[in-house]
Amino acid sequence: MNVLDHNEEFARAATAVPDTSHRGILYLEDISVSFDGFKALNELNLYVDDGELRCIIGPNGAGKTTMMDVITGKTKPDSGSAFFGQTLDLLRLDEPAIAAAGIGRKFQKPTVFEPLTVFENLELAMSGDKGVWASLRAKLSGEQRSRIDEVLEIIGLKHERSRRAGLLSHGQKQWLEIGMLLMQDPRLLLVDEPVAGMTPQETERTAELLTSLAGKHSVVVVEHDMAFVRSIARKVTVLHQGSVLAEGSMDEIQNNPKVVEVYLGDEH
């Protein structure tokens, strides 16, 4: 059972801070993943700078979710390399170790812990020792409480703190999930379709929230809603058939003939 020793080693590696001395926070190089012969990712190269807010767009099946799976350790690629900062090799870590290293993920479908209250959801997500013994003895300090209150304020769920998360509306669940990401205090946030199913007002608030996070955190947003992407993005990456088709500002992307052909084509 040397799996155990390995995990220990990973956990130790993961407590290290990502080295961003060369500005980059995420380096994906030549990543390929195939499922039963279908190439979900095909020699994908992607670099994200520290503090950047990046939008990733692409038609269905372009490999957006698979890419997130690779970064968070859910899927191991067939080839390629993935680094968090200069030194942390993501392919050698498992999901909890990657989370501990500072990568948080928000799922496409909002997933919160439904039987627990909003407050408890944030408590569980809080960064810190997530080991079995630590959580048996865990007590919230005043400082941690005020941190949770602060996040409740940011996500606008202050009055819902004692409500069961399962009773929240769809939009509120999305925000709670973003709040859980904030509690993890990650360096890099991966956000999968944050505004799907939201009302225009909710979408607008989410856009504000994500823009305010950039700078302190690096944020990668996968989104279908072009209006939303236009409203937040400084730099956009277009994925197509598992690799990067184009990269640049929203204007450059919209005028790129290749992109127009495969993706924006139906809009024009």
Add this chain to the structure above:
Amino acid sequence: MITRLILSDRGSRWLFAVLIAAAVLVPVGNLLVPAGSPLHIPTYTVTLLGKYLCYALLALSVDLIWGYCGILSLGHGAFFALGGYCMGMYLMRQIGGRGVYGNAELPDFMVFLNWQELPWYWYGFDMFPFAMLMVLLVPGLLAFVFGALAFRSRVNGVYLSIITQALTYALMLAFFRNEMGFGGNNGLTDFKDILGFSLQADGTRVALFLASCLALGLGYLACRYLVTSRFGRVIVAIRDAESRARFVGYRVERYKMWLFTFSAVLAGIAGALYVPQVGIINPGEFAPLNSIEVVVWVAVGGRGTLFGPVLGAMAVNYAKTYFTAALPEVWLYALGLLFVLVTVLLPQGIVGLLGRLRLRRRTSETTAATAEAP
């Protein structure tokens, strides 16, 4: 701490009130009230109640993993039986030279098999503290190894249930073999005394009953501590959104492994208290059907509440005692029917039903009050 563990929860308050009352009234009714009085509690009943308490502890251990973490074990009878065998081995060694063959060293069945010396794994079981340590260690270690293999390979749901069922079945077949050195088909029985006290004496029976009360009470408190701590919230999170819990940074396998191990130790303690009260342990205790019955108790009582399974184990076993005496051929049908009815009509078991009735009474009271109000 007491508030958190007992007072804040209605079910826990009831359970402890009843448990303490039983721990006082049963010994008094048995030992102090004379046999002719209508208030006298016969020793048979004391032992029966003690047996139910052991079942309740077993049900608690299953509920902890199934109700709170979604791990449906259909093999928890195995840990119960292993704890029972450890106690049985101690009681066997206590017989000493008083067996049928009069061999001070070897239990009767070994003499019968023409064995010359005690197998190595029987060493130490003549010492009570060692045997009690084994009661904790043997089920705990098996559960730890099993959990490490199953949970690390991310075996979940139905597949895990089937493996636990296979585990208890395999152990049953193994323990049936005479060469294993655990008495084969007949198991371990003919016990004489425990810690020097005769197992037939009323005083010993009452003491075992009290020990069962204490074990259930402490086991319950330990489970309450677990489920009201952050650990408890993490296992509920794992139950409902396992991959989310992983991405938040919890090592799901470790949580499951330790919870499963703790649960197995509780089941082992229940088995160890059960054996001296019923006077026998045989491979039949490993039968897959036994483990499934435990799941029925938990479902009937209400899983995901610690109080429910205790109630369920008591109620179903009382019904079993009653039916198998009054209408023996009906019992299995009644059990099957009960399970179907509970699954269809009472997904939260008796506890859920009680909660609903209370809610209805409260709403009818408020509607009556508002009707009178204008």
